[in-house]
Amino acid sequence: MSNNVENTEKQLQFAVVGSGYMGGGIAQVLALGGARVALSDVSAEIAAKNYERLLVESDQFVADGLFPAGATETLRKNLWAAKDIEEAVANADFIEEAVPEVLEIKHATLARISAAARPDAIIGSNTSTISIADLAVPVINPERFLGVHFSNPSPFIPGVEIIPHAETSSATVGAARDMVHSTGKQTAVVKDVTGFVLNRLQYALFHEAAQLVEQGIATADDVDTLVRTTFGFRLPFFGPFAIADMAGLDVYDFCYKSLQTGFPERFATPKILKDLVDAGKLGTKTGAGFLNVPAERTAELIAYRNKAYVAMSALLEDLGPAPIH
Template sequence: MTNAEITSLEGRRFAVVGSGYMGGGIAQVLALGGATVALADISEEIAVKNYERLLTESDQFVADGLFPAGATELLRVNLRPAASIEEAVADAEFIEEAVPEILAIKHETLARISAAARPDAVIGSNTSTISIATLAEAVQGPERFLGVHYSNPAPFIPGVEIIGHAGTSAATIGTARGLVEAGGKHTASVADVTGFVLNRLQYALFHEAAQVVEAGIATPEDVDTLVRTTFGFRLPFFGPFAIADMAGLDVYNFCYASLQTGFPERFATPKILTDLTDAGKLGTKTGGGFLDVPAERLPELIAYRNRAYVGMQKLLDELGPAPIN
């Protein structure tokens, strides 16, 4: 089964093992998408308690306009607490493990899941830090196992990392991507390396920000202001490669050289950037770069960019400042 063949979650049977904040949010996403979802934890009592919490939470989200009208009623129909892990996964075609980030707990849980699940069930882990290959050691049928990493809060963050290990089948990756996308999310397939991609990028930014503060260059408040109001302002619309293409890869190449006067090792020019600039592929202005946007589409792209940024500022003005201070 490929992701192109999956258009709806209606009638599909899922299980989420781990009913806490992340697991509960994932269960809400899947159930609101139309799937029948069994929610399990270390005991039926905990699963029931968290199920009730999710319904109460949904009522508040509806009242706040964050969930559509009727969401809580739909959750009552599609989501249920299970008596045990084994009962939850018995007839599920997709199972998401979302227990604490402790290897022993995950191994024990994944062993129970894979022993009780259908042999053709896809099993995903919501781990954000642990090697998928290491987790797969506890799974019967490791070819059906992969990372399916939702972000917090799961109902409202649209991106999901799909992480296969060396033994994950292509069919498993395709099915997982299709099911997650049918639930209204965007997927990106990445390799099983330390930090995957999401956290590798997120922590790289935090690491540099922390060094700026430690060196007395700026305060945490000023760093956050710059990130929010400059390059971070672009990120809801464009990723780093699109931004680089629009800025000009020759400009990026020059900026790396400038940064190297102060930080020669930390800001070594990436080879993929040098290769493109040496080939005369400088981004949108030449019609070739990382994303190969045709030059004739540049006016359309710039017009979209400008509308997007004005729209973002209007949204921020409407919301007002975050209640941090």
């Protein structure tokens, strides 16, 4: 499929390199957000095949009420399959690399992208594990390169991790965030450290859960049930710091001390928590904590919390249990 659709002057030009499950989903997100998106892969045939797959997938998503009516027509207008990387990136304002998580493959791909792209084009990588600084090595003008990490399934997960490396310019970070926000998603900017933030948190939970099962303390099903129906039930609405502030940081401090009777090193009290408690900043009840929610908004916050949890219960009842048993 050639790039033969007339573009408006203001329409942003994007390219996604790697048209598989993640790259294809990202391309859908960008194209439905109004950009003109080139899709490329190791061959023109694979890119074209995945282009057609994304249209079929979109039809099903529309039928299921997951994509808006007319989404497939929007994709046909905005999405196109390029013959190669060079054609895909030639006129792009933003390029997202989404090839396999192998440093050598990514280096070779990023070298081709940066050689063929405009010198001012922003280049993002969808890596979830590899250092952005390490990935930046073959990139010409590395100040325009950063991590832009979508989560699976990218059309439906609203958060995107933005990861600059030491040489990434602030203008690049701002432009990348604006691009993501234009698709209706939210961003968080984090530092270029091992695991970034998303996977560090995700694997910390899994690590503790796996140990509980290995030690015969609970079954995998029981652990999943507790996570889904207790603290995990809160997480769509409140992150860990908001939850801690609402519970009371003095309560958290006490619970850490209790945990330390069995696990003195693993559950050592974080210094950041101890410092707040020592300063009398105990969360929402004092109007100061991690997030400094004013004490006078506590009633409003509790009302929102209760409404949110009841709405979540109703949603889960409407959806029914996940088909995993």
